[in-house]
Amino acid sequence: xxxxxxxxxxxxxxxxxxxxxxxxxxxxxxxxxxxxxxxxxxxxxxxxxxxxxxxxxxxxxxxxxxxxxxxxxxxxxxxxxxxxxxxxxxxxxxxxxxxxxxxxxxxxxxxxxxxxxxxxxxxxxxxxxxxxxxxxxxxxxxxxxxxxxxxxxxxxxxxxxxxxxxxxxxxxxxxxxxxxxxxxxxxxxxxxxxxxxxxxxxxxxxxxxxxxxxxxxxxxxxxxxxxxxxxxxxxxxxxxxxxxxxxxxxxxxxxxxxxxxxxxxxxxxxxxxxxxxxxxxxxxxxxxxxxxxxxxxxxxxxxxxxxxxxxxxxxxxxxxxxxxxxx
Amino acid sequence: xxxxxxxxxxxxxxxxxxxxxxxxxxxxxxxxxxxxxxxxxxxxxxxxxxxxxxxxxxxxxxxxxxxxxxxxxxxxxxxxxxxxxxxxxxxxxxxxxxxxxxxxxxxxxxxxxxxxxx
Numbered sequence: 001x002x003x004x005x006x007x008x009x010x011x012x013x014x015x016x017x018x019x020x021x022x023x024x025x026x027x028x029x030x031x032x033x034x035x036x037x038x039x040x041x042x043x044x045x046x047x048x049x050x051x052x053x054x055x056x057x058x059x060x061x062x063x064x065x066x067x068x069x070x071x072x073x074x075x076x077x078x079x080x081x082x083x084x085x086x087x088x089x090x091x092x093x094x095x096x097x098x099x100x101x102x103x104x105x106x107x108x109x110x111x112x113x114x115x116x117x118x119x120x121x122x123x124x125x126x127x128x129x130x131x132x133x134x135x136x137x138x139x140x141x142x143x144x145x146x147x148x149x150x151x152x153x154x155x156x157x158x159x160x161x162x163x164x165x166x167x168x169x170x171x172x173x174x175x176x177x178x179x180x181x182x183x184x185x186x187x188x189x190x191x192x193x194x195x196x197x198x199x200x201x202x203x204x205x206x207x208x209x210x211x212x213x214x215x216x217x218x219x220x221x222x223x224x225x226x227x228x229x230x231x232x233x234x235x236x237x238x239x240x241x242x243x244x245x246x247x248x249x250x251x252x253x254x255x256x257x258x259x260x261x262x263x264x265x266x267x268x269x270x271x272x273x274x275x276x277x278x279x280x281x282x283x284x285x286x287x288x289x290x291x292x293x294x295x296x297x298x299x300x301x302x303x304x305x306x307x308x309x310x311x312x313x314x315x316x317x318x319x320x321x322x323x324x325x326x327x
Numbered sequence: 328x329x330x331x332x333x334x335x336x337x338x339x340x341x342x343x344x345x346x347x348x349x350x351x352x353x354x355x356x357x358x359x360x361x362x363x364x365x366x367x368x369x370x371x372x373x374x375x376x377x378x379x380x381x382x383x384x385x386x387x388x389x390x391x392x393x394x395x396x397x398x399x400x401x402x403x404x405x406x407x408x409x410x411x412x413x414x415x416x417x418x419x420x421x422x423x424x425x426x427x428x429x430x431x432x433x434x435x436x437x438x439x440x441x442x443x444x445x
Contacts, residue, residue, distance in 0.1 A: 007333070007338075011341040011342075012341060014338070015341055015342060015345055060353075061349075061352065061356050061357070062356060063357060064358050064360065065357040065359055066361070067366070068367065069367065069368075071368075080346070080350075081346035081347060081350060082346075084345070085342055085346050088342035088346075089343075092334075092335045092339070111334050111338045112335045114332065119402075120335070140368050141369055142368075153390045156390060156398075159398070160394060160397050160398055160401065163398065163402075163405075164404070167405065167408045168408075170408035170409055171411050174411075176409060234353055234357050235352070235353030235357065236350070238349070239350070305393075306437075309433075313430075316404065317423070320411060320419050321419065323411060324415055324416055324419050
């Protein structure tokens, strides 16, 4: 019974933390991007604008619930829920810290250290594409349909790279469990040093998977209005938005865990180290958005199939060769 | 090994409740004043011309096909990567042959310009 309680409470705490983190990621992004564009950004609602996410959430709750007359009655409402569900579910295998003991109970700071953690992560996060495609198709708008199609082609192209970029790490660590990958890095060095090519591939693919600039073609406002969520408003739009930000947080957590050693650090290891490392990646996201122009669609496809896919295979071959020859 | 999926199942259930909650709340709070013009799909302020669900280009379909081939390959790579230190040189050569076969198919698709976006 105690175990069940721990599981439920831990799941609730992690998901609430993700939601709060997502809300403050929007604040962080707006503040940082304002500075990069020589503006000030939201600073009126609360101290340093810290209540701005709350104000935005309340506004979205009271927005009118518009369902276009061409929309599919069943699929249109559930598409954003699918996107958010996939984004949240993927976080289950991320190790947040070592096992702590409180009140005589041993509480691992991770939902579950699955032996196939990496595969679970890839599988759960790739469910999100259904939300985007179904949302784009069921809206019954041409812009939405085009956005949904683009999302499908882009996400499948880069999901491949995401998978291949992680094979090198698996070869080096000899495990698919994220907990053991952290341990392997604690024994040697952070894998960013052993797998620099894998790291770069992972980051490019992950940014494309989260539909963030410069890979935000499915929602390119200059040509597709808002892409797959053109017809969504109010809470339903908010869910797509939340899903995108939760995905960014998950990617940052996974990148920190796999390539930077996660919660482990030479001194005072713990969840705070994971948080600091995640902030680096979240800042990188904002920085890239402020700096890079959006890719053209043919460039996007050529980059994935012509450059990143061969590079990923070469990375695996070289890693495997080195590991086998050096024993 | 299987019992470690229990907490994940609980997490997934909680993760499924969270998207449903705001949808229900939103539909209770949000005002509803539909009219004909408001419910039209957005098309730059014009009346919608023609059906939306038309046939679209087959390019997308080719990407999907090649994706399936390589994604299955990636799935084979993961268990191989975990066990590589035991498989040694033999495993390396075997996987090399497997990938070489796929690369032939990839080169064919490349030559046929299946992966070029015009």
